[in-house]
Amino acid sequence: MTGLKNFEMSFEEFQNQSRLYVIGALEPEELEAFENARKDFGQKAEDFIGQCYSMHEAFALSLRPAKSSDALKERLMAMVRTRAKS
């Protein structure tokens, strides 16, 4: 049954589902059909999903940057330098 449904999913439907998928908004019952269609469409599907992730950048860039303390960066860099040496 699932296979039949996947077979019937057009690429346009797959694109709509992909945009929901990348923001984690597909419902569990939609995921299986999506993953099967993803396999069916192959590299074309992977390329499209990759493009959809650019929306993450857009949503983040829509926000006004928030300020952080210099101390926070100093703590971070101290941890990183310790890791880099070890």
Added chain:
Amino acid sequence: MAIDFSSTAGVPDDPAEARNVRLPAAAPILEPGAPSDLDLMHGIQAEDPEALSQLYDRYNGIIKALILRVIHNEAEADDLLQEIFMEIWNQAKNFSAQKGKPLGWMVTLARRRAIDGLRKKQAYARAGERLQTETEQQPDAWVHNATEEEISFSDTRILVRQVIDTLPVAQQQAINLAFFRGMSQREIAAKTNTPLGTVKTRLELGLKKIYDGLKELRDEL
């Protein structure tokens, strides 16, 4: 019109069509000779702390804004910001330029961590209450004095906001609940007292408009 989390009940669909506004796909304006994001990611992969330092300076404000949008707590946001940049340092080897840009990878990572943090603390209700209070008192609650980083992003932000603001309010709301709160379609339907099919349609239409805006810009570049 600004995205408004505080009004979550029964927002009517707006039939207005989105304007044909260009959406930037990329990052801040860099000084001449400054390393690209990809250069910095390669530096981090080579375990160069200075590369992480520069990437932090470039994007900490955006990443923190994203975290704050999810969890609405300054102290927790700082803790998460530090953890996320440590994860960027530790997981940089998994980044592949073939799969996308460094900023996209970082945002995806940060969003996942922030939403995980929200869920672990079972803070949905608390955050919702805080958010409602914040938006009622000060709609643009993350406003502060402009920093150099903020100025470098401002043109980009304006263009992105123009696209988002052209979406009908109900579409904006659905996308925000999904992206910034990690809600499923069913959760959005329950929260907004809207039929599940309507939520799905709002998400699909809104995301397609945003995606098309991004694609249009890429095609022109």
